[in-house]
Each structure stands twice: as C-alpha cells, then as structure tokens.
Amino acid sequence: MREYFRAFRDQNITHRDYRPHFRPVLAYLEGAWTVSAPDSIEESFDSDRHRLDANSWFDMQERIRYTSTVGTKDPDENFANLPTSMIGINPETDEPIYVQWNYRIMGWPIDLPDLPTKYMRFEDDLMVRYPRGYTVEDAKNHRTAHFRFDENDTPRYTVGETLLDKIVSKIPGKDNIPDLLTDDIFGNNLYHEGFDNLTLLNLGYYNHWFKQNRPGAMGTSGRDHKSFPAMYAEYPNRDGTNHPDKAFNGTNFRNFYRIPSEFYESVQGNEDPADTAKSGVFVLDQEGNIRRCEASGLFLKTPMIPDVGRIRLRYPIAPIHQYGSPVWKELNAFKDTFRDYVNSVKVEAVTFEMSPASATFGSHTHMFIITGEQYRQIRAGNTLKVETTQAFAHTHSLTIQFNSKSGRFEYSRCGNNALCGDQHATLLHIVSSSLDLED
Numbered sequence: 001m002r003e004y005f006r007a008f009r010d011q012n013i014t015h016r017d018y019r020p021h022f023r024p025v026l027a028y029l030e031g032a033w034t035v036s037a038p039d040s041i042e043e044s045f046d047s048d049r050h051r052l053d054a055n056s057w058f059d060m061q062e063r064i065r066y067t068s069t070v071g072t073k074d075p076d077e078n079f080a081n082l083p084t085s086m087i088g089i090n091p092e093t094d095e096p097i098y099v100q101w102n103y104r105i106m107g108w109p110i111d112l113p114d115l116p117t118k119y120m121r122f123e124d125d126l127m128v129r130y131p132r133g134y135t136v137e138d139a140k141n142h143r144t145a146h147f148r149f150d151e152n153d154t155p156r157y158t159v160g161e162t163l164l165d166k167i168v169s170k171i172p173g174k175d176n177i178p179d180l181l182t183d184d185i186f187g188n189n190l191y192h193e194g195f196d197n198l199t200l201l202n203l204g205y206y207n208h209w210f211k212q213n214r215p216g217a218m219g220t221s222g223r224d225h226k227s228f229p230a231m232y233a234e235y236p237n238r239d240g241t242n243h244p245d246k247a248f249n250g251t252n253f254r255n256f257y258r259i260p261s262e263f264y265e266s267v268q269g270n271e272d273p274a275d276t277a278k279s280g281v282f283v284l285d286q287e288g289n290i291r292r293c294e295a296s297g298l299f300l301k302t303p304m305i306p307d308v309g310r311i312r313l314r315y316p317i318a319p320i321h322q323y324g325s326p327v328w329k330e331l332n333a334f335k336d337t338f339r340d341y342v343n344s345v346k347v348e349a350v351t352f353e354m355s356p357a358s359a360t361f362g363s364h365t366h367m368f369i370i371t372g373e374q375y376r377q378i379r380a381g382n383t384l385k386v387e388t389t390q391a392f393a394h395t396h397s398l399t400i401q402f403n404s405k406s407g408r409f410e411y412s413r414c415g416n417n418a419l420c421g422d423q424h425a426t427l428l429h430i431v432s433s434s435l436d437l438e439d
Contacts, residue, residue: 001263006308011116024115026167027107029318032174033085036100045104048254053078057100108171119163120147120315126335126342132369133349133434141312143300149317161193164317165208172205179204188212240281247282247290257281257293264294265304348372350433352409354388354396355425364391365424368398372435378402383412396420400428 007016036042039056053074054060064081067073088097122136123146129139139145151163161169172179181203183190190201193209201210240248240255248255261280283293294303301310322328335342354366366388370378378384379402388396399413409428414420 002305002308005302005305005311009308009311011118013114019114024110024112025107026110026171027105028168028171029103030106030174031101031103033087033099034102036098036102042102044102045106050076050078052080057082057084110167111170112167117312117315118153119149119151120317121150122146123148124335130347131349132351133347133432135434136343138432141301141310145316146320147315147317148319149315161209168206168208170205173203240283242282242290242292244284244288244290247284249284251283251296255281256296257283258296259294261292261294263305264302265306346434348375348435350375350435351431352400353429353431354398354411354420355427355429357392357420358423366391366396367431375435378409392422394422396424 004016004018004021007013008018008022013019034042036057039058041052041054041056041060043052052060053076054063060080060082061084063074063079067079073079082101082103084098084100086096087099089095090097122140124136124139125146128134128144129136132138134142149162149164182200183203189198190203190210190212192199192201192207193211198213201207239246240257248257251258279294280292281294282290285291298313300314301312304310348371349369350372351367351369356365368386368388370384370386374384378400381402381404383399383401386398386400388398397415398411400409400411402408403410409430410426411428412418412426414424419426
C-alpha cells in the first residue's frame with residue numbers, strides 16, 4: 001500500500017496506477033438566504049467541533065454585537081456573524097418576513113479520471129513566510145500553505161470557462177437535484193458560455209460565466225455570472241481503548257479507523273485543535289482480535305510513511321477576498337517582477353519544538369519562533385519568555401534559556417511551574433533556522 005502512496009506523491013501511474021484509489025473531491029462553502037423565524041435558530045450542518053451557541057438568530061446577533069464592541073471573543077468560537085434581512089410583509093398578518101443568511105460546508109466528487117496535483121499552484125504569502133524565516137519550500141510544506149487551482153503551466157489572462165469552472169458547474173445548487181432552471185428575465189435568455197451554439201444555461205447548477213443572445217450596453221454578450229461557491233452507528237460504552245469491551249467494534253462515519261498503525265513510521269497526536277481524530281485507537285477485526293489503527297479520513301498531510309515521507313492530501317484553493325482588487329494585482333505583479341530579489345532577502349528566525357508530552361496526556365508537541373537577535377541574546381546567557389503554538393486545545397507560556405553546560409536549549413519555567421502540567425521534558429529542539437548556528 002505504501003507504493004501506491006509513493007506513486008501518488010510522484011504522480012507516476014506506471015509505478016502503481018493510484019487513480020482508482022485517490023479520487024479527487026471538491027469541498028466548498030455554500031451560502032444562501034433562508035426563511036427563518038427570528039425567535040428560532042437552526043444549524044445548517046453538523047460539526048464535530050462547533051455549534052451555534054445562542055437561543056435565536058437575534059440572540060446570536062446581540063452576542064456578535066457585544067463581542068465586536070468590546071473586542072472579546074467566545075473561547076469556543078461558537079458565535080457566527082450571520083445577518084438577517086427583511087424581504088417583505090406577510091399580507092395576511094402584516095408582519096415582516098425575515099430571511100437569514102446561512103451557510104454549509106459540502107463535498108462533491110470530481111468527475112475526472114485524474115486531477116494532477118501540479119494544478120495546485122502554491123501562493124507565496126510573504127506575510128506568513130517572512131516572520132517565520134521560511135523558505136518557499138518550507139512554506140509550501142507547512143499546514144498554512146495556500147494554493148490556487150490553475151491547469152495552465154504559464155500565467156495567462158483568462159476569459160471564459162476554466163477547468164475549475166467546469167468542475168463546479170457539475171455541482172447542483174441548494175436543493176436543486178435534479179432540476180432545470182432557466183432565466184429569461186427582461187427578455188434576454190442566459191446561455192452556456194462553453195458552447196458555440198445557444199444552449200440554455202441550467203441555473204440549477206453553479207455557474208461562473210454565461211452569455212446572452214444580444215449584447216449589452218458595453219457591446220459584449222459574455223458575462224461573469226458570480227454564481228459560484230467558495231472553495232478546501234454509535235458505540236455505547238466503547239472508547240477505542242485496548243480492551244475487548246472498550247475497543248471499537250468495527251467502524252462508522254464518526255469513528256473511521258482502518259489503517260494499521262504499522263503503516264506509518266510514527267503518528268503524533270492532534271497538531272491543532274481542528275484535528276479532531278484520535279491517534280492509535282483499538283478496533284476489533286472480523287474475528288474479534290484487537291488491532292491498533294489510525295484514522296482513515298483525509299489528512300491535510302499524512303503522518304510519516306517509511307521510505308515515502310509525508311504526503312499532502314488537501315489543497316486549500318479558496319480565493320481570498322482581495323484577489324480581485326487592483327491593489328492586489330499591482331502588488332503581485334511587483335512581487336513577480338522582483339521574485340529573485342524577494343527570495344534572496346534573508347530573514348533571521350529560529351523555530352523550536354518542545355519535547356513530546358507524556359503519553360498520559362496524549363502525545364503532542366508545541367512550537368515557537370524567535371528572531372535571530374533573540375537567539376543571540378539567549379546564547380549570551382539571557383532568558384526569554386515565549387508563547388507556543390496551540391495543540392490539544394492549549395498553549396504554554398515558557399521562559400527559555402541556553403544551558404551552557406549541556407549545550408542545549410531548555411525551558412526553565414512553564415507559566416509559574418518548573419515543568420508543564422502535561423509533562424513536556426524541558427529540552428527544546430531546533431527544527432529549522434535561517435541562521436548559521438555554528439556562529
């Protein structure tokens with residue numbers, strides 16, 4: 001099975017034909033105005049981590065107004081800024097009719113024999129990369145990496161359908177399966193941009209471009225439609241522990257652990273609180289034997305596979321808000337023009353990683369970044385307070401120092417304690433640096 005992952009990594013179907021086993025899926029965000037009573041609230045989709053923490057839509061708006069005014073937030077991030085609008089008056093009751101803006105996250109299989117990963121073009125975000133001292137390759141392999149979908153190997157100005165447009169045009173709109181919806185408002189039909197003839201555009205599906213049977217005031221008949229989504233069994237008393245009465249008895253949607261732990265070199269616990277799967281759970285096989293397994297869902301990047309490495313399986317391609325603005329275009333044109341100079345600028349930064357926590361608390365680590373000047377100050381015998389990244393829904397406030405006797409970096413305080421509560425050893429590890437550390 002590792003060879004199929006190797007073939008997918010290298011996009012080499014002659015080594016193993018991975019295509020039947022690595023089927024592409026497009027995840028998208030779908031927004032819509034829905035009729036809803038203001039004194040009620042309705043979850044638009046199930047989430048493993050969040051819920052709408054309010055009694056009604058108006059209650060939610062009041063909570064958003066408060067946190068926006070005072071500058072605080074809900075620690076569990078269960079508030080949502082979802083506006084309400086009045087669209088009419090009920091003729092029978094003379095009461096206003098409200099609609100509620102809501103959204104849901106959906107997935108749709110891409111109907112292509114293969115979707116080459118080279119179409120996912122890395123977007124170099126200097127604001128993220130420079131403060132961390134990352135090279136382009138470092139940033140590309142980081143979980144914060146952002147991509148754009150482009151089937152063309154060279155940049156070009158595009159008018160009309162792209163491959164992504166064609167993929168999205170197969171996705172039906174909210175509750176539109178199966179249906180044919182057309183638009184002839186103002187006596188001007190909307191037609192499909194991808195056909196030379198006048199083929200009516202089916203508005204029951206998401207579309208980006210359209211054309212009309214007569215030109216508008218600007219003299220063009222093609223239009224950017226903007227109807228486009230944004231893109232990226234129960235087990236009573238069973239918890240997946242190593243006991244016949246506690247191991248999961250099979251798998252289901254919420255407990256999908258099928259990959260033998262031996263497949264990976266090592267599996268660390270949740271790197272981020274958004275990672276909801278457990279690591280190393282126990283599952284009963286068909287004969288009732290206990291097997292240690294790992295999550296079989298889609299990782300952002302897989303754990304380390306021996307002789308293969310970590311493989312990215314998810315590519316965030318949602319365009320950000322500024323993409324269409326003239327300032328964004330000017331800035332990126334400038335960045336492309338001076339690409340060699342931009343990449344030659346050296347930002348001094350050192351990334352540290354804590355030692356793993358005790359297995360009792362779930363195996364995980366934290367990271368933090370310091371500047372080159374801070375690194376030199378610590379080497380000179382000073383201490384420094386830092387805040388780590390988040391893992392397992394917590395961070396650590398560390399006082400770090402250089403131990404001249406051992407020649408190692410370590411933390412001397414974790415908050416007000418000599419040792420972190422989840423028992424990270426005091427030793428700190430340098431995982432990347434833009435400095436010549438021998439100096």
